[in-house]
Amino acid sequence: MNDTPELRRVIVGVDGSDSSRYALEWSANQAVLRGLGIRIVTAVWPLVAEGPFGEVVESTDAAAPSSREQDARALLDYARDWVLRIFPELDVEERLAAARPADALLEEAHKPEAAAVVIGSRGLGGLATAFVGSVGVELAARSPVPLVVLPKKHESAHGAKGRIIVGVDGSEPSRRALHFGFRQAHEVGAELVAVCAWQPMAAFASAMGPVPPEAFDDGVVEAAARRTAEDELRGPRAEYPGVIVDVRAVRAHPVVALLEEATPADLIVVGSRGRGGFTGLLLGSVSQSVLHGAHGPVAIVH
Known part of the structure; x- marks a missing residue:
């Protein structure tokens, strides 16, 4: 046998x-x-x-x-x-x-x-x-x-090594995407860029009801986004200590933040549904939009 x-x-x-x-x-x-x-x-x-x-x-x-x-x-x-x-x-x-x-x-x-x-x-x-x-x-x-x-047109040069761009939002699919990104970065020797997008709370205030005054301070919101990313990175960093990580807290819609960060040589990694997604949906709006707009490879992780 x-x-x-x-x-x-x-x-x-x-x-x-x-x-x-x-x-x-x-x-x-x-x-x-x-x-x-x-x-x-x-x-x-x-x-x-x-x-x-x-x-x-x-x-x-x-x-x-x-x-x-x-x-x-x-x-x-x-x-x-x-x-x-x-x-x-x-x-x-x-x-x-x-x-x-x-x-x-x-x-x-x-x-x-x-x-x-x-x-x-x-x-x-x-x-x-x-x-x-x-x-x-x-x-x-x-x-x-x-x-x-x-994508339809992709310069996948033999031996080329791009970065791994991972969207981080604290959701479970995002967490699995991050682990996949770290494993990929470890195995191919690539740098990992963790992108945590944030937007001014004023854009959502009318739909959220009363919001603490400090939530309108962009510095506070950005710091919270960075903390979210750092918290999510703690486990994968310990598992793959050799991976070089760049953390980006970006004031932008998540789709814009990921697409503007990535080059055609990079691999974008996103969860199938992010924070606030509906479990009945086939695919989250961010992952769909990234797939439509990316000029390089995109990985969808459940």
Whole structure:
């Protein structure tokens, strides 16, 4: 009996678009830095089965499924060969799924060896479809491991090492995002920037009722935001003492603070829902807005 634990892997969805190619290269680079393997996944599913009339409409092109499957297998082989030319030491697996794209990636995400799921933000209607579409939203809402989204245009230079930008607000999802960010920073040797955004209390006073006078002092509000960040950082700093940390208490909306801090080379990490979020929502407004506005990779952590 073989008791050797299975190699942990980054799961990456590909569909032949430039966006999914960036996702593949980023995934491979991260896997090499972290001592992981990757699993390249694409899906073939009957398009006519989707929508309200899927059950009563039959395909008129009997050859279409087999043709799509051949194209998908050729794509997987090409992706594998391409990434191994850049990272010959990488352990690569391929997986062709006969399922909806979101279901295919979610099935892989639930396997014990899955470390993260990576997709492109703009695809060709397949696995790495536009994040505003159903595939990306469903993955962000249901993936048990962090989901990383690469933008359509991303300069993912081989060996490039950006910073880890983490949004901190004291919520539980934010706390898990912070731990993921520290682990990522530790494994790849990156600097971590903890961003705790704050806004003047005067902007919310009319909706909050009586507010103590000191709450209108911007210095007091900023100091409270910084304390929140420092309190949240105490545990991860002790666990990863070698990680260099820069704390930023920024007077801005959280989305603006994160997007203005990050460069295309940096990884932004946010919780799926922040403080004050509704548990029934698929994804918080901050995480959605960051995904739409980012020029570099974004990780969503539950």
